[in-house]
Amino acid sequence: MTALPETTQTKLGLVIDLDTCVGCHACVVSCKGWNTENYGAPLSDMDPYGQAEGTFLNRVHSYEVVPDLGTAQTVHFPKSCLHCEDAPCVTVCPTGASYKRTEDGIVLVNEDACMGCGLCAWACPYGARELDQAAGVMKKCTLCVDRIYNENLPEEDREPACVRTCPAGARHFGDLGDPDSDVSQLVAERGGIDLMPEQGTKPTNKYLPPRPKDTLDTDIDVLGPLLAPVAEQPKGFLGWLDRALEKL
Amino acid sequence: MHPAPSVIFFSVLSGAGFGLLTLLGFGARATSQGWPAFVFFAVGFVLAVGGLLSATLHLANPKNAIYSFSQWRTSWLSREGISAVAALSLMGLYAALIIFFDIRVAPLGYVAGALCLFTVFTTAMIYTQIKAVPRWHQPLATPALFLSYALTGGALLAGAVAHAGFLFLLTALIQLWHWNGGDKAFRNAGTNMNTATGLKGAVRQFESPHTGDNYLLKEMVYVVGRKHAFKLRIIALLFAALIPSFMMLGEVKHLGALIAVALYFTGTFASRWLFFAEAEHVVGLYYGKR
Amino acid sequence: MTFQQPKLETSPKVSDEIRKTTCYMCACRCGINVHMKDGKVAYIEGNRDHPVNKGVLCAKGSAGIMQHNAPSRLRAPLKRVGPRGSGEFEEISWDEAYDLAASWLEPIRRDDPSKLAFFTGRDQSQSFTSMWAQSFGTPNYAAHGGFCSVNMAAAGIYTMGGAFWEFGQPDWDRTKLFMLFGVAEDHDSNPIKMGLGKLKKRGARVIGVNPIRSGYNAVADDWVGITPGTDGLFILSLVHCLMSAGKIDLKYLRDLTDAPVLINADENSPEFGLALRDDDGHQLVWCRDQQKPRCFDAPDVHPDLAGTWEVDGVTHRTVFHHMTERYLGTEYAPETVAETVGISANRIRAIAAEIARVAFDEAFELPIEWTDFRGRTHKTMQGRPVSFHAMRGISAHANGFQTCRALHMLQIILGTVEVPGGFRFKPPYPKPATAHPKPHCKVTPGAPLDGPHLGFVHGPDDLALKDDGSPARIDKAFTWENPMSAHGLMHMVISNAHAGDPYKIDTLFMYMANMSWNSSMNTGGVMEMLTDKDENGDYVIPHIIYSDAYSSEMVAFSDLILPDTTYLERHDCISTLDRPICEAEGAADAIRWPVVEPDRDVRGFQTALIQLGAKMKLPGFVNDDGTAKYEDYADYIVNHQRRPGVGPLIGFRGEDGTKTGRGEVNPNQMQDYIDNGGFYLAHVPEDAQFYKPWNKAYQDWAVEMSFYDKPQPYIFTLWCEPMRKFQLAAEGHGERQPPEHLRQRIKDRMDPLPVWYPSTDQHEGFTVNALTQRPMAMYHSWGSQNAWLRQIHGHNPLYVPTKIWEAQRFAEGDWARVTSPHGEITVPVAHMAALNENTIWTWNAIGKRKGAWALEENAPEVKKGFLLNHLIHELHPPKGDGMRWANSDPITGQAAWFDLKVKIEKCAAPAESQPNYPAQKSPVPKAPAKQAWKVGS
């Protein structure tokens, strides 16, 4: 049913740290691997050894930021479904295939009902849905719903594949509905933000902005005395050395 | 947005078909019955149903299409389906009574006609509701656009020349209104590289997340050349509205009517192609495009 | 209305079984859990218990499943039937393949084993492959280190007994300032990312020194977009600032390094510039207490950094004295170097000040007692939370060796090597150059070589020269041209063999190196050399045997192909005898085992070598009765012993598998490893975790582990005596003398203290630096056969900085012609702002030759992808002296990939990137048109 639940018991989602993501695409490929083998139809690849285009549920963009003052920066930017509270992709779906779970807020596609019309992908501002060309059904991030509660996995592995694999630890998973959860605390501490807030989708996933960069030159005054020469002349240096060694 | 032929065909043809049926429901050609009535209704049905069938070509998994009637509470696409079926059923009944029994149940015609018009409205709302495509997300102009094209087409096909001339002019105005609003919509929506990424400063794509094509790029990040678009706009405006409306000023006979229909469809296809091709989905921002 | 949602199975079965082995999608060697369904590989994830990756996995690692099923996999041994380069082959049996190989190799071995050149790529079985080559008797063996990062490794070992990556790592848990030089991805792929993640979590500062701001440099808090090739100067300027401010760790320098060692200052002595030594060869220091020179390791010695010793009118001064004299000079002042390095003087000072602040103001102590090699016990361990890491960005230049040494010197004067918060060695390192073998090159027909091929020279006497002074090795490693070429020079083998300089060879045997494509400089030239024929119509390089697992470009140029398995189908051994996977806090090694059996007629290459070795009855591969000593590589891994009780694996030794490090052969060792998750980890005791070169507890533990046979503490060598010995020779001392044309260069470059000199020559018009970087989601050429990875990097634009972008009026979609003194390419361009303004770059090894890797001919790798290698030559253009000098470091011979200077201009877009070569025929079936890989139901 494509009506959105009024509330969900938890708001599970991801917090992605743009200050830490090195753009390695590990999350992209582990997601592809897990979701090819698990939930629903495999993520297919067309002309895989020619022009190649396939379905992925998570992609890592890279941007260049030229601040008003200072040096240009590069930011790696992973993006998958944000599990929006007001998910337009759900309400547009004619078949009821798209839905938002009441228990945890995960937005899913029930492939047994999806007719592959693509409307939900149109409705999503973030490009988080891709229609699988082989299976003809809509694919999207499942928040690894088949991992996070999976009793066949050891407790510590009950987290999304992309989070488990991220070498830099730039991805965090948890309940963003609980202000005391680790992820909520992190968001509060680091000023986590929503993507495209003006779209009114109320994303659950949050992004932690990059920390200020290239601040070293401006610290020079504070640090200056640290580098005061011990002597004017190299000869004087040896005098200093002698005294310093004496004190050791 | 990718101007998929199936969707363009669908919306143009079914629009005109439902437009015609609307007018027939509301009593246009009320004098015809039997064979001549059949022809008019048939044209309406063929266009409307043909359009709908063409739309199903757009489905990647049509075997589940049956479920699309279930979500009328939230989904305009679902409403469109239900509305179309209801409209066509009632209109069918209405038409059958006229054609075979020469009975015109006017209230039935009004209800069926209204449903036909509503169907066009639901189609329009499928696009209008998509906030992620600001050009479509014009709550008044987009439905008006679809409705005006549909009614104009309907009037033309119904041979309601007197109304058609006026509708053509109205369509032209609405079309200009829609373009005008559409051209500003993206900026007004306030969605840009900074809101998309949350990053401050001048943000541009450095590297795409994938070097190959993908569904998103093909479907949502279609970029139409500006020169191209301008030419097509002129064609749309001239063919779908201005020329036919001038023709309507004079006496229109069979050949003229045929030419007017041809012009209308050419112009409408151009307009509808632009409706998709010019529509910029905000996801394009993530790919450094609009 | 109630909201109903579908019932979902949230606990589906994940797999039938998990098989734990070691990843081989790159050389980082993470532990993987291979999930099996119905006997097939279903999903690969990281092994949480594994010391290298602790559960995480990179993009390549997760994509292993696509490598394992790649259509490009070779299927059977191949014998060339068409001309070289055409890719026309017929499949043959293994017996035929061995017969053919032996028919070429046996006569060589009988007459002149040096006619075989056996070179391997980035494999991790060098202790085994080198043993094979040694046993065959050829001096011509090396792995790929010479064109990769030998500068880094050798400079580290000569200076402090180890370098980065396999040798050591930052103390990620404690460091507060981390400075990264010239790294895009590194070998230590996952550990660096994990480490950066830890730093980020703690809010520690990361400084990235790199002309390009991508990847790790993108997350760096401060980015230093240095001019390529000038890091040495920048580092020495930091040294200048720190020394003149007295922000150096005098105690560390005094007690743990050669800074107080006295250097012979008698200009006329043949030992001028060498350390004073006692009769036992111990270096002497000036003792502050006793006011006389004494042995550096005397229990009660009190070394004096400022000490001098006058005898016979000659003043002997300490190494530290030489350092002050050099580095306090104004030529290293920030103001002097700023323009050359492209960093403002202010910024250099700010960085130096920040280093000083963190190293000294944020110093801390760990309450761990330890005893040093002089027998003195210390209550605590002094921590200095500054650490560094560097890789090819500084090593792949012609001044790379000295630059790497400069970086090590910087760490050492800060006292931050092997201390908490600083840089830490990984066992079996530290291991100084003196503890490594020297190169051996004495050939005896029909018999093994006189010792291991590769090693560390300590002066002219150790060079690999024949009696007539000519190079003993085909690659001219360990000659006057590049005396300290510790890893050999794989990039010179083909051109030297083709030129017959220093001599002709008969068979080129290569393993796992795409030498006709991305692995070579001058790719087009190499293809010509491989196909060139002599006046008789025979190939100039008569026979080429090659082992690859996939249909690479190099396959097409070989006469006989020994097809390898994929990494999930074979036994392998990541050994402490070789290139281990240890961590600072533990010694570790690992295995691979066939988690699936190959479905093709392929064999693990090591197994093939064992079988070929036995067939040729090579010593070490046959028993006394002539029967094969080992059945296959697994048999070798378990049963081979280097020294009694010491074998390829340290874990589960002894008959019952309870011994570590040393112990008898355990017949169940392989299964024990499999049961343990594919690896073994022995923790370093707590009091042995720092100060390893000097720490008694560590030294004893290392002996127990079999890394040394007796404790061998040493002091760091800021003053590199072997280099001074080469200088002395160039100055006319000693028997072995360099050729005249190299004399001056040796004097200039072999400075025993780190120096900087420009890494490139100027060529009119070629002013723009051109670099490559490794993409994190691709491994050299192999990534392109991977259906998932190639969607991420299917082609590679040439990134152009804003200044050039605007000057050339480039627009999106444009192409450019890029020329070097050596060649020309035409390629697509893209704009990048966070880039050194005089540098262009592209991703490495994305361009592919048509027909290779089972790719379609319209693959983007072929149409738009390209290699920079066409512009790089192994030799420089002729100089004024008419000679063509090697494009490499004059000390180690390391290939100077990053010294490339080019000219770039906008041009019309061609149909495909240029140069583009005719298709090679594919020896494997055509790839499928679509793929939906799911092995479970």
Ligand SMILES: Nc1nc2c(c(=O)[nH]1)N[C@H]1C(S)=C(S)[C@@H](COP(=O)(O)OP(=O)(O)OC[C@H]3O[C@@H](n4cnc5c(=O)[nH]c(N)nc54)[C@H](O)[C@@H]3O)O[C@H]1N2
């Ligand atoms: N322009 C430029 N060129 C460079 C560099 C650069 O920075 N810039 N870097 C240089 C450096 S450092 C290196 S190390 C080289 C690397 O270059 P190469 O050593 O050539 O690396 P690859 O091309 O990845 O791999 C070599 C071959 O190994 C094969 N292979 C893969 N797996 C297996 C296996 O399991 N068994 C066997 N038998 N074969 C296998 C592959 O199919 C491939 O043909 O490139 C060098 N080239």
Ligand SMILES: Nc1nc2c(c(=O)[nH]1)N[C@H]1C(S)=C(S)[C@@H](COP(=O)(O)OP(=O)(O)OC[C@H]3O[C@@H](n4cnc5c(=O)[nH]c(N)nc54)[C@H](O)[C@@H]3O)O[C@H]1N2
């Ligand atoms: N994913 C992946 N991982 C790999 C490999 C791979 O192909 N793919 N290859 C493996 C191999 S064989 C190797 S050798 C290692 C190499 O790993 P890296 O050492 O990271 O080598 P490169 O990727 O060649 O990157 C060299 C870096 O040095 C920078 N650089 C170039 N010149 C200079 C300079 O003068 N100064 C400074 N400061 N920086 C400079 C370049 O911008 C680039 O960022 O990676 C290994 N790991």
Ligand code: SF4
């Ligand atoms: S795995 Fe982590 S570091 Fe790598 S791209 Fe994804 S989020 Fe970034």
Ligand code: SF4
């Ligand atoms: S990100 Fe897109 S697909 Fe995901 S819930 Fe929001 S709108 Fe729907």
Ligand code: SF4
């Ligand atoms: S593609 Fe499937 S999930 Fe998406 S709107 Fe259509 S039916 Fe619903």
Ligand code: SF4
């Ligand atoms: S949560 Fe699971 S499905 Fe979603 S991006 Fe991560 S790995 Fe993919």
Ligand code: SF4
């Ligand atoms: S870094 Fe990646 S490719 Fe390399 S061994 Fe580890 S997981 Fe495998």
Ligand SMILES: [Mo]
């Ligand atoms: Mo390398």
